[in-house]
Amino acid sequence: MNDMSRPPVAAPPKISAEDVVSFCDFFYKKTGISMDASRRYFIDRRLEERMAANDCKTFREYLALVKFQPGGGEMQALINEMTVNETYFFREDYQFQCLTRHMLDEIADRRGNNRAPIRIWSVPCSTGEEPYTIAISILENWGRANDFDIEILASDIDSRVLGRAQEGIYEARALHRVPTKVRDTYFRKLDNDRWQVIDDLRESVDFSLVNVCNPTQMARMRGIDVIFCRNLLIYFDDLSRRRAAEHFYEALNPGGFVALGHSESMSRISNIFNPRKFPEAIVHQRPVS
Amino acid sequence: MALLKAKAAENVANPASQSGVSPASLDSDDPMERRRAVQQCVEEPNPVAALLGLLREEHENIVRQAAFTELAALGTSEAAQGLAELLSNADPALRNGALEALVAMPEQAMGLLAPLAFCDDPDVRIFAVMMANELPSERTADWLIALAAKEQDANVCSNLAEAIGGTGRRDALPVLQAIIERFPREPYLAFAAETAMTRIREG
Numbered sequence: 001m002n003d004m005s006r007p008p009v010a011a012p013p014k015i016s017a018e019d020v021v022s023f024c025d026f027f028y029k030k031t032g033i034s035m036d037a038s039r040r041y042f043i044d045r046r047l048e049e050r051m052a053a054n055d056c057k058t059f060r061e062y063l064a065l066v067k068f069q070p071g072g073g074e075m076q077a078l079i080n081e082m083t084v085n086e087t088y089f090f091r092e093d094y095q096f097q098c099l100t101r102h103m104l105d106e107i108a109d110r111r112g113n114n115r116a117p118i119r120i121w122s123v124p125c126s127t128g129e130e131p132y133t134i135a136i137s138i139l140e141n142w143g144r145a146n147d148f149d150i151e152i153l154a155s156d157i158d159s160r161v162l163g164r165a166q167e168g169i170y171e172a173r174a175l176h177r178v179p180t181k182v183r184d185t186y187f188r189k190l191d192n193d194r195w196q197v198i199d200d201l202r203e204s205v206d207f208s209l210v211n212v213c214n215p216t217q218m219a220r221m222r223g224i225d226v227i228f229c230r231n232l233l234i235y236f237d238d239l240s241r242r243r244a245a246e247h248f249y250e251a252l253n254p255g256g257f258v259a260l261g262h263s264e265s266m267s268r269i270s271n272i273f274n275p276r277k278f279p280e281a282i283v284h285q286r287p288v289s
Numbered sequence: 290m291a292l293l294k295a296k297a298a299e300n301v302a303n304p305a306s307q308s309g310v311s312p313a314s315l316d317s318d319d320p321m322e323r324r325r326a327v328q329q330c331v332e333e334p335n336p337v338a339a340l341l342g343l344l345r346e347e348h349e350n351i352v353r354q355a356a357f358t359e360l361a362a363l364g365t366s367e368a369a370q371g372l373a374e375l376l377s378n379a380d381p382a383l384r385n386g387a388l389e390a391l392v393a394m395p396e397q398a399m400g401l402l403a404p405l406a407f408c409d410d411p412d413v414r415i416f417a418v419m420m421a422n423e424l425p426s427e428r429t430a431d432w433l434i435a436l437a438a439k440e441q442d443a444n445v446c447s448n449l450a451e452a453i454g455g456t457g458r459r460d461a462l463p464v465l466q467a468i469i470e471r472f473p474r475e476p477y478l479a480f481a482a483e484t485a486m487t488r489i490r491e492g
Contacts, residue, residue: 270354
C-alpha cells in the first residue's frame with residue numbers, strides 16, 4: 001500500500017486560544033485551580049485526549065458535555081487529567097518530625113482526660129504516599145501513639161489517584177527515602193520493583209474525594225487536629241487560597257495545625273492563623289480560643 | 290496498631306453541614322456564629338453595604354476576614370470601591386484587610402489604581418503602590434512609573450522605588466534617578482532608588 005492509498009489520519013480537534021481561556025475560566029470556577037493559559041501545550045494535549053475519548057468534534061461540544069452531563073463523570077475525568085500527581089514517601093519529612101516531636105504532644109496535652117480521637121487530614125493525598133507516611137511516622141516515632149485513637153483521613157480531588165492510594169502499590173523509587181527496617185515492617189514485596197503497603201495500614205487510612213474549594217464537601221470535614229496541605233495552594237489564585245484557608249480554619253479544632261508546602265506561606269494568604277515556629281518547621285495554628 | 294479508620298465523609302462530627310441551613314445571627318456572642326452570619330449575608334439584597342457596614346462595627350478578626358473574603362468573592366466594582374474607602378480608615382487591621390481583599394479581586398483592583406493616584410492622603414497612595422506591587426502586569430508597571438514621575442511624598446516614593454525595582458522595566462531608570470534628585474536631603478530614598486536601579490540593570 002503506498003502513501004496515497006492510506007486512509008486519512010484524523011487530525012486532532014482544533015482548540016483555539018479563546019477556547020483555552022474559556023476552559024481555564026470554567027475549570028477555575030469549578031475547582032478553584034487556576035490554570036495558566038500560557039501552558040497551552042499541557043492543556044491542549046489533555047483536552048484533546050478527553051475530546052477524542054468522548055468523540056467530540058469541537059471544543060464547544062466537549063464543554064457542553066462536561067457542563068451538563070448528568071452525574072458529572074466527564075468533569076471528574078477532566079479533573080483527573082489536569083491535576084498533577086507526583087510524590088514519594090517521607091517527602092519533606094521535617095514536617096513529619098515536627099508532627100511527632102511537637103504537634104501531637106500539644107494536641108494530646110490539650111485533650112486532658114478527653115480521649116476523643118486525634119484526627120489528621122492529608123489533602124491532597126495524591127496516590128497515598130503522604131497519608132501512609134504520616135501513619136508510619138506516628139507508629140514509629142510518637143511514644144504516646146498507643147494512648148490515643150488516631151484517625152488519618154486522606155482526600156484528593158482526583159478520583160483515579162484515590163483508587164491507587166487505596167491499593168497502596170508503589171514502585172521502588174517512591175520508597176527511596178524509606179529506611180529498610182521501616183520498609184520491611186510496613187510493606188510487602190510484590191516483585192522486583194513493586195511494593196504494597198500492608199493491609200493493616202491500608203485499612204487504617206480513610207480515603208475520600210474532596211475539593212477544598214467546595215463548601216458543601218468541606219462542611220463534612222470537621223474536628224480535625226492537623227491538616228497537611230502541601231503544594232496545593234500554589235495552584236490557586238488569591239481568592240481561592242483565602243477560601244481554602246477559611247475552610248481549613250472551620251475544619252480544625254481550636255489549637256489545630258495546618259502544615260503547608262515549603263514554598264507556601266499562610267501569612268500571604270490569610271491572617272486568621274497564628275504562625276508556630278518549631279525547631280523542624282513553621283506551621284500555622286488555629287487560635288486555641 | 291493505634292490507628293482507626295475514620296470514615297471521614299460520613300462519620301466525622303458534622304455540625305457545620307447541619308448548621309449551614311439554619312440562619313446565623315450577627316448579634317450572636319459567638320464569633321463563629323457571627324462569621325457564619327457574614328457568609329450568609331451574600332444572600333441578602335444588598336450584601337456589599339451589609340458587609341461594609343459590618344466591617345466598621347466588628348472587631349473580631351475571624352469575622353472580619355470572612356467579610357473581606359465575601360466582598361472579594363462578590364468581585365463587583367461596588368465592593369472594590371467600598372474596600373478602597375477602607376484604605377484610609379484609622380484602624381490598621383481594616384486597612385490591611387481591605388488591601389488583601391482588593392488583591393484577591395485583581396480586575397477591579399486594577400481599575401482603582403488610577404483614581405487612587407490622585408488621593409490626597411499619602412498613606413492611601415502607599416497602599417495603592419503596595420496593591421500594584423501584588424498585581425504584577427505591564428499595566429500596573431506603567432501606573433507605578435507614571436506615579437513615580439510626579440510623586441512628591443518621600444514615603445510614597447520609597448515604596449514606589451521598591452515596587453518598580455521588581456518590574457524589571459529599563460524605561461523606569463530615568464524616573465528613579467529623578468526621585469534621587471527630587472529629594473536630595475533623603476539619603477534613605479537615594480539608597481532605595483539606587484537599589485531598584487541596580488536590580489533592573491542586573492535583571
